[in-house]
Amino acid sequence: MEPFMVARRAILVLGLAAMALTACGPKEPKASAPDTLTVAATAIPHAEVLEFIKPKLAAEGLKIEIKVFNDYVQPNTQVAEKHIDVSYFETLPYLETFNREKGTTLIPIQGVHVEPIGAYSSKWKSIAELPNGATVAIPNDGSTEGRSLILLAKNGVIGLKDPKNALSTIRDITSNPKNLKFKELEAPALPRVLGQVDLAVINTNYALDAKLNPSKDALVIEDKTSPYVNYLVGRPDNKDDPRVKKLAAALTSPEVKAFMERKYAGAVVPAF
Numbered sequence: 001m002e003p004f005m006v007a008r009r010a011i012l013v014l015g016l017a018a019m020a021l022t023a024c025g026p027k028e029p030k031a032s033a034p035d036t037l038t039v040a041a042t043a044i045p046h047a048e049v050l051e052f053i054k055p056k057l058a059a060e061g062l063k064i065e066i067k068v069f070n071d072y073v074q075p076n077t078q079v080a081e082k083h084i085d086v087s088y089f090e091t092l093p094y095l096e097t098f099n100r101e102k103g104t105t106l107i108p109i110q111g112v113h114v115e116p117i118g119a120y121s122s123k124w125k126s127i128a129e130l131p132n133g134a135t136v137a138i139p140n141d142g143s144t145e146g147r148s149l150i151l152l153a154k155n156g157v158i159g160l161k162d163p164k165n166a167l168s169t170i171r172d173i174t175s176n177p178k179n180l181k182f183k184e185l186e187a188p189a190l191p192r193v194l195g196q197v198d199l200a201v202i203n204t205n206y207a208l209d210a211k212l213n214p215s216k217d218a219l220v221i222e223d224k225t226s227p228y229v230n231y232l233v234g235r236p237d238n239k240d241d242p243r244v245k246k247l248a249a250a251l252t253s254p255e256v257k258a259f260m261e262r263k264y265a266g267a268v269v270p271a272f
Contacts, residue, residue: 032085036063037243040075040087043068044208045115045260045268046230050088052259053250062246070188072141073098079235080104086244088112088251089205091228093143093166101142109239110248111229113260114269115204117147118218119155122195127155127219132178134198140184142167147228148201149173155220204267214267229271 032038041047050066057064067084069075076098078084090098092108099106124130138148146168153160159175160168170182183197190202191210204214214221222228232248234241250256252272260268 032065032243033063035061036065037086037247038065038067038084039247040067040069040078040084040089042070042072042075042089042205044205045113045264046088046205048263049112049251049256049259053247053253053256056253056255057246057250060246062243064247072187076102076104076106076233079233080106082235085238085241086232086234086247088232089230090233091143091147091230093146093228094141095231095233097142097167105236106233107236107239108231109234109244110232110252111271112232112251112256113230113271114222114226114228115230115267116214116222116226116269117144117151117201117203117228118207118214118221119148119151119199119201120194120207120212120218121199123198124219127157127199130157130178130180130198133181134178135181135183137183137185137190137193137197137200139187139190139201139203141187142169144187144203145169145184151201151220151222208264208267213265215265226269 039050041050047066047068050064054064072090072094075087075089079087086109095106095108098104119127139145143166146166149158149160149168149170149172150163152158153163158173158180161172161174162168165172185193187203188206190200191206191212194200202212207214232251234244238244257270257272260270
């Protein structure tokens with residue numbers, strides 16, 4: 001083979017190798033278009049609320065792209081890594097726990113609504129009917145586990161070292177008259193195990209997704225004074241972004257308040 005042909009082939013091979021390395025490299029965060037905002041949310045009610053305000057925002061020149069997740073970790077991870085602009089799904093205790101455990105600096109931007117958490121059963125019609133040794137399933141993430149235990153303590157099922165500690169765990173149970181056995185599970189899985197346990201404490205968004213009616217089906221449920229407000233969450237670098245402020249204003253509009261009250265009948269309570 002002629003020398004110049006060898007050199008030409010070598011250059012071609014090196015070029016292809018460089019292209020392959022570029023293709024396999026880490027993806028840089030992609031900034032949203034000036035008229036677009038990406039929002040991470042869970043399906044119900046968050047994505048539904050966002051879909052409701054989507055036409056209004058579009059008329060005001062803001063497009064929102066709703067990214068639906070079925071877990072509580074990826075939405076925050078995606079926002080922290082700047083792949084998504086903001087999230088709308090979580091309470092302040094959960095956000096604070098996530099930041100502490102993951103080393104992120106996400107910030108609450110606007111409180112929107114409360115989803116009163118409830119305890120459900122397909123075997124018993126009241127908390128009083130729970131038998132000795134009954135199995136109770138609760139969410140396993142720190143803030144929601146504490147919230148579940150506080151609900152049970154408030155209704156006399158168990159006793160807690162500090163009934164107001166949002167981060168209580170099963171190790172903080174001081175009395176358990178019925179010798180309940182606790183199962184700590186991923187929050188999205190709780191509706192699916194309802195028929196396998198005596199009682200399950202389920203986040204309202206997952207209860208609604210499973211066609212449960214919190215105001216009718218829950219044996220006990222938080223009242224409207226619950227401090228667990230769901231927030232629109234962002235980062236220090238975009239908290240003052242006009243697009244984010246426009247979304248926050250739309251989420252707390254009279255139209256959204258009326259929508260929540262009409263559609264969710266007490267399962268989702270406006271916090272503004």
